[in-house]
Amino acid sequence: MSLLRSARFPAIVLLLAAVAGVVIANSAWADAATAVKNAPLGIPGVWELSVGHWIQDGLLAVFFFVVAVELQFELTQGELNSARRALQPAIAAAGGVLVPIALYLLIAGGAVTRDGWPIPTATDIAFALGVLAVFGTGLPAGIRVFLLALAILDDIVGIVFIAVLFTADVDWGMLAAALVSVVLFAVLSRQLDTRARVPIAIALVLLAVATWVFVHESGVHATIAGVALGLAMAQRPALRVRHALEPWVNAVVLPLFALSAALVAIPAVSAGPLSPAFWGVAVALPVGKIVGIVAAGALAQRMIAQPGAPRLPLADLLAAGALGGIGFTVSLLLSELAFAGDAVTRDQATLGVLAGSVVSLALAAGLVSWRAWHYRRQTVTA
Secondary structure, X not given: OHXXXXXXXXXXXXXXXXXXXXXXXXXXXXXXXXXHHHOEEEEOOOEEEEHHHHHHHHHHHHHHHHHHHHHHHHHHOOOOOOHHHHHHHHHHHHHHHHHHHHHHHHHHOOOOOHHHOOHHHOOOHHHHHHHHHHHOOOOOHHHHHHHHHHHHHHHHHHHHHHHHHOXXXXXXXXXXXXXXXXXXXXXXXXXXXXXXXXXXXXXXHHHHHHHHHXXXXXXXXXXXHHHHHHHHOOHHHHXXXXXXXXXXXXXXXXXXXXXXXXOXXXXXXXXXXXXXXXXXXXXXXXXXXXXXXXXXXXXXXXXXXXXXXXXXXXXXXXXXXHHHOOOHHHHHHHHHHHOOOOHXXXXXXXXXXXXXXXXXXXXXXXXXXHHHHHHHHHHHHO
């Protein structure tokens, strides 16, 4: 279990699963893997989703719950426990959304491709934290916390874009029911240490499942349920649940998610000039994220820094910006939705997501390794 709780081993498994997914999707096994991913699973005629949807909407919600619990701790007792500190990654995240949008529209603002502007806004938190764990041994905890908050906010923005721009009919009644479930979950979790634990624990599980179902049925991406429950739960029991779930998330949830998300056939684009949609995404992910996160993060630290609090150096912001450019899963989903009626442009945008994310991953690996080496060297010479 200690191996599965470590930072590096699960991250390596995650990255290997992603590589395996890409290889399988572009091999003779592609059709069989796609058939498994698309196979229905559930109660026939009552509740059925494909295997891929269960992984990306269901299991991934558990991961988001675990991450949200960690963020809640940082916001109350950790590195982000003041409004000034919490605003810094929020402002950096805003820069990491607005600048890629502007850059994409500058490159691909024509009538055919302009609808793809949401694609480069998302950060794939699982892959970003995986790269950070593999290459970032020795980095201060503040950098990971900064990235954690930034990536969660970016993912929430991506989910909001999906809900607002690409969901035809949001069921507000289901969303209201989800909100009620979250409130009940929060209230009941605060009774867990004072009253009968087993009945309350069972009720919490049922409320968590109900919240996920309500959010899913509302038309909003169901992983937002995990974020809401993780932030709402009373901290002491939430940390215990996080500790219990962590090995399962690292050993099962994240590898399955990475394998499923990476089952993407590299599009066979035409031999002619690449579309502006490709260049818009491929440039906006690595360049737009770095410029936006670094500029907004530096401005936030200068304007609202807490007196006496250490600032992230520019080099650390560069590493965080490169990590933010790993769009991958949510960006691929946004690409599918933005160009649902135009397969050619969709394939070009998909190729742009893959290219931009790989460039960002390579840049992030180099920058994170350099900063980790810098901090390890400081520790040795201190």
